[in-house]
Amino acid sequence: MPATAPKPANSNAAPAAATPMMAQYWALKERAGDCLLFYRMGDFFELFFDDAKAAAATLDIALTSRGEHGGKPVPMCGVPVHSAESYLARLIKAGHRVAIAEQVETPAQAKARGGSKALVARDIVRYVTAGTLTEEALLEGRSANRLAALATVGSANEVAIAAADISTGRFEVVAVRPEQVDAELARLAPSELLVSESADRLPAWGARQTVRRPQGDFSSNAGQKRLETLFGVGTLDGFGAFTRGEVAAMGAIAAYLDHVGTGGAVFLQPPQRVPASGRMAIDAATRESLELVRTMAGARDGSLLGTIDRTVTAAGARLLADDLASPLTDKAAILDRLDLVDALARDALWRDELRSELRALPDAGRALGRLVAGRGGPRDLAQLRDALAGAQLLRDRLARRPDLPPLLARSLPGLEGHGALVDELARALIETPPVDAAQGGYIAEGYDPELDALRETARDGRKAIAALEAHYRERTGIASLKIRHNGVLGYHVEVPAKHADALMAPESGFTHRQTLAGVVRFNSPDLHDAAGRVMQAGVHALAAEAAHLERLTEAAVARREDIAASCDVLARIDVAAALADHAMSHNWCRPHLADEPCLDVTGGRHPVVEAALAKSGERFVPNDVSLSSDDRLWLVTGPNMGGKSTFLRQNALIIVLAQAGAFVPAASARLGLVDRLFSRVGASDNLARGRSTFMVEMVETAAILAQATPQSFVILDEVGRGTSTYDGLALAWSVVEAVHEVNRCRCLFATHYHELTRLAERLNALSLHHVRAREWQGDLVLLHEVAAGPADRSYGLAVARLAGVPAGVVKRAETVLAKLEAGREATGGLAAGLDDLPLFAAALAATPEAAKDPLRDALAGIDPDALAPREALDALYRLKQIMADER
Numbered sequence: 001m002p003a004t005a006p007k008p009a010n011s012n013a014a015p016a017a018a019t020p021m022m023a024q025y026w027a028l029k030e031r032a033g034d035c036l037l038f039y040r041m042g043d044f045f046e047l048f049f050d051d052a053k054a055a056a057a058t059l060d061i062a063l064t065s066r067g068e069h070g071g072k073p074v075p076m077c078g079v080p081v082h083s084a085e086s087y088l089a090r091l092i093k094a095g096h097r098v099a100i101a102e103q104v105e106t107p108a109q110a111k112a113r114g115g116s117k118a119l120v121a122r123d124i125v126r127y128v129t130a131g132t133l134t135e136e137a138l139l140e141g142r143s144a145n146r147l148a149a150l151a152t153v154g155s156a157n158e159v160a161i162a163a164a165d166i167s168t169g170r171f172e173v174v175a176v177r178p179e180q181v182d183a184e185l186a187r188l189a190p191s192e193l194l195v196s197e198s199a200d201r202l203p204a205w206g207a208r209q210t211v212r213r214p215q216g217d218f219s220s221n222a223g224q225k226r227l228e229t230l231f232g233v234g235t236l237d238g239f240g241a242f243t244r245g246e247v248a249a250m251g252a253i254a255a256y257l258d259h260v261g262t263g264g265a266v267f268l269q270p271p272q273r274v275p276a277s278g279r280m281a282i283d284a285a286t287r288e289s290l291e292l293v294r295t296m297a298g299a300r301d302g303s304l305l306g307t308i309d310r311t312v313t314a315a316g317a318r319l320l321a322d323d324l325a326s327p328l329t330d331k332a333a334i335l336d337r338l339d340l341v342d343a344l345a346r347d348a349l350w351r352d353e354l355r356s357e358l359r360a361l362p363d364a365g366r367a368l369g370r371l372v373a374g375r376g377g378p379r380d381l382a383q384l385r386d387a388l389a390g391a392q393l394l395r396d397r398l399a400r401r402p403d404l405p406p407l408l409a410r411s412l413p414g415l416e417g418h419g420a421l422v423d424e425l426a427r428a429l430i431e432t433p434p435v436d437a438a439q440g441g442y443i444a445e446g447y448d449p450e451l452d453a454l455r456e457t458a459r460d461g462r463k464a465i466a467a468l469e470a471h472y473r474e475r476t477g478i479a480s481l482k483i484r485h486n487g488v489l490g491y492h493v494e495v496p497a498k499h500a501d502a503l504m505a506p507e508s509g510f511t512h513r514q515t516l517a518g519v520v521r522f523n524s525p526d527l528h529d530a531a532g533r534v535m536q537a538g539v540h541a542l543a544a545e546a547a548h549l550e551r552l553t554e555a556a557v558a559r560r561e562d563i564a565a566s567c568d569v570l571a572r573i574d575v576a577a578a579l580a581d582h583a584m585s586h587n588w589c590r591p592h593l594a595d596e597p598c599l600d601v602t603g604g605r606h607p608v609v610e611a612a613l614a615k616s617g618e619r620f621v622p623n624d625v626s627l628s629s630d631d632r633l634w635l636v637t638g639p640n641m642g643g644k645s646t647f648l649r650q651n652a653l654i655i656v657l658a659q660a661g662a663f664v665p666a667a668s669a670r671l672g673l674v675d676r677l678f679s680r681v682g683a684s685d686n687l688a689r690g691r692s693t694f695m696v697e698m699v700e701t702a703a704i705l706a707q708a709t710p711q712s713f714v715i716l717d718e719v720g721r722g723t724s725t726y727d728g729l730a731l732a733w734s735v736v737e738a739v740h741e742v743n744r745c746r747c748l749f750a751t752h753y754h755e756l757t758r759l760a761e762r763l764n765a766l767s768l769h770h771v772r773a774r775e776w777q778g779d780l781v782l783l784h785e786v787a788a789g790p791a792d793r794s795y796g797l798a799v800a801r802l803a804g805v806p807a808g809v810v811k812r813a814e815t816v817l818a819k820l821e822a823g824r825e826a827t828g829g830l831a832a833g834l835d836d837l838p839l840f841a842a843a844l845a846a847t848p849e850a851a852k853d854p855l856r857d858a859l860a861g862i863d864p865d866a867l868a869p870r871e872a873l874d875a876l877y878r879l880k881q882i883m884a885d886e887r
């Protein structure tokens with residue numbers, strides 16, 4: 001949902017009657033565009049007009065008004081600056097973007113500049129947007145937070161997507177075909193997506209925020225320069241050979257980061273090209289229906305990820321989400337991961353040890369992101385210190401182990417080399433420094449003798465002040481005399497009002513400062529001196545600490561790429577150990593990768609359904625599957641609620657897990673690598689995208705038929721049920737035939753159309769299976785067991801009875817059913833006559849689809865008599881362009 005805060009009526013120019021403040025507000029609002037404008041007023045950020053209404057509604061705070069505009073009160077709301085972060089978090093979550101307008105001079109400076117009435121200058125110093133957050137409070141630790149940009153270059157055939165997670169610096173780019181855009185965006189799931197304002201179509205996949213940016217941001221030439229500056233290199237060649245589209249997409253990210261940070265640094269690692277070929281293609285609809293990392297409702301809990309995630313670090317959790325979202329197709333890479341999980345699965349002691357070490361490590365990746373962005377503090381440096389020290393210890397212990405799995409052995413060097421930085425940070429910082437540097441006190445004693453001396457002076461001064469208090473009590477005889485400190489007066493002497501007279505006397509040595517209801521406050525020359533020493537030493541100490549902080553931050557930032565590499569290794573170990581741990585406690589097995597397209601699973605389970613059943617003490621019934629090139633399409637029938645969908649999905653999930661390099665929920669599993677995975681399960685309404693259920697079903701089915709290869713795996717659940725019986729059956733029939741004859745992929749097809757079972761006689765690689773059920777003493781018992789052969793009947797009425805449909809209605813349905821079945825026997829039923837159909841392949845051959853020829857089509861669409869000369873010339877140019885595009 002993009003933020004929509006329309007500008008006030010005539011925002012381009014303030015009306016003559018506008019106050020200077022409103023004029024300034026409008027100028028800033030004009031620049032903020034559709035972002036909510038946080039306008040700094042003293043200790044508050046204030047919002048006006050529609051911004052105020054939108055923010056007040058989202059934040060549930062009071063909407064008031066300030067002054068008038070055009071005779072009407074100006075709506076206003078405000079949030080305190082010190083707690084602005086939590087309000088920002090809620091606004092961002094609700095889909096808004098926010099522009100922060102700060103005061104950029106002090107009132108004194110304003111006065112010096114423009115006299116006593118001058119307005120303090122304000123400027124937008126930063127934009128807070130979903131994709132560009134680095135604040136810990138605003139981020140979900142266990143999820144990646146990506147900003148993506150979609151660029152199309154030249155002929156629309158080159159599309160590239162760049163994605164950056166600036167909280168960790170990960171920066172990737174992928175070139176895709178236009179039809180892959182949605183799948184790729186669904187994999188990346190960016191929280192903010194940039195598209196050019198000249199793009200004529202937005203991708204169907206909806207980011208939480210889609211932001212249109214100027215066309216110039218997507219220019220590949222400008223992009224190249226921006227990226228070279230960002231990375232401080234003379235050429236991008238060192239990072240890889242990028243296409244123009246890729247450079248344009250990455251450049252758009254760099255331009256946006258410039259825009260939102262207005263100059264602030266961001267942390268991006270050198271971009272990595274993600275080859276579309278090394279990963280399993282999973283389209284957006286399939287991801288959604290399999291609920292890999294989010295449920296259909298958008299929650300992590302209840303997804304595959306939420307169910308199996310046992311990682312102990314936030315970076316591990318983020319990597320596991322990435323792994324599940326993008327399973328591999330490279331056998332060697334999968335085996336590498338599996339070997340590591342296997343080794344950790346076999347050695348529980350080692351696994352536990354590693355996991356407890358990892359658990360103790362802070363999230364160094366995000367701490368580094370904040371430091372690079374200039375928003376880091378002493379606590380972030382301490383997190384780096386602890387994480388990197390931990391990484392080194394881990395490396396040393398791992399290096400001593402014999403038989404390290406190859407992936408781990410190769411990764412070890414990535415954990416080293418931080419010794420000098422860790423030593424420096426260890427000497428410089430106290431054990432647990434504060435998040436914020438403002439109060440000081442984070443640099444350790446003994447690190448800097450000058451700082452120690454300043455602190456000593458301050459301490460001595462405070463001691464002297466304490467001594468003065470005792471001395472004054474004695475001298476005045478007032479036992480309740482106290483020396484206090486506050487922000488306005490600094491150190492002062494305070495006595496109850498009844499004793500004040502003694503100190504008021506001119507010869508007392510005290511100077512009156514303030515009289516309050518019960519107490520009177522004084523100063524004295526000695527106190528003034530001591531306080532001055534304390535204050536001066538304090539100011540100098542703070543400055544010295546700040547200088548150290550800056551230097552240490554620079555030292556850490558200089559090593560950012562090595563630090564990020566170490567974080568990646570730690571995350572990989574965490575993921576493998578977590579998967580091993582889950583596998584062992586749930587009896588999962590290591591999958592075997594075969595060279596031929598097959599899927600042999602014994603005792604397979606659906607991890608999410610199994611976990612849900614376990615909560616209510618129920619047992620999941622494991623099921624087998626065995627697909628090969630001779631028997632690659634299983635038609636699964638059986639009663640509603642019998643477990644068909646569950647069976648289909650569990651096999652898709654087993655494939656995803658196996659190719660992500662994880663163990664799988666089965667007693668044994670063997671599979672040939674899957675290049676593309678498709679799932680069309682259930683007819684969930686997709687009214688949000690403006691298509692009817694049946695339309696969605698057909699669009700997705702069309703995608704499967706167009707793209708599935710013999711290496712693909714497809715699950716189809718009740719295709720055709722969204723339309724009339726005859727249309728549905730006819731479509732289901734021809735889809736099964738096409739999958740069998742043309743796509744030739746492995747496929748599980750669940751259906752209620754009993755008539756489809758006749759296909760088994762005609763299609764030799766198709767076999768019939770059913771989920772078992774029994775009626776016992778009038779009740780339906782669902783066994784959830786998959787068995788060979790077709791279902792004997794559909795049990796629809798028994799399920800209706802089970803669901804509590806009134807007995808009278810079920811009884812009536814039984815009468816109707818008996819009539820229908822009698823009719824079926826007489827006429828041959830729904831599928832009567834299908835036996836005479838020619839085979840699918842033969843039918844296809846008889847109606848070859850005319851080869852597409854856009855030039856011919858365009859020419860056919862032109863009526864020369866109806867064209868003016870100018871239009872005829874345009875038409876000629878169009879034809880030339882079509883020809884050029886085709887080459």
Ligand SMILES: Nc1ncnc2c1ncn2[C@@H]1O[C@H](COP(=O)(O)OP(=O)(O)OP(=O)(O)O)[C@@H](O)[C@H]1O
Pocket residue numbers: 609613619620621622623638639640641642643644645646647771784785
């Ligand atoms: N193997 C199993 N073991 C135990 N319970 C199961 C199993 N499979 C499914 N179930 C239970 O049965 C319920 C229904 O399963 P599922 O949705 O897969 O049935 P279905 O046959 O696809 O139904 P419909 O035809 O109505 O879509 C599940 O929510 C689960 O509680």
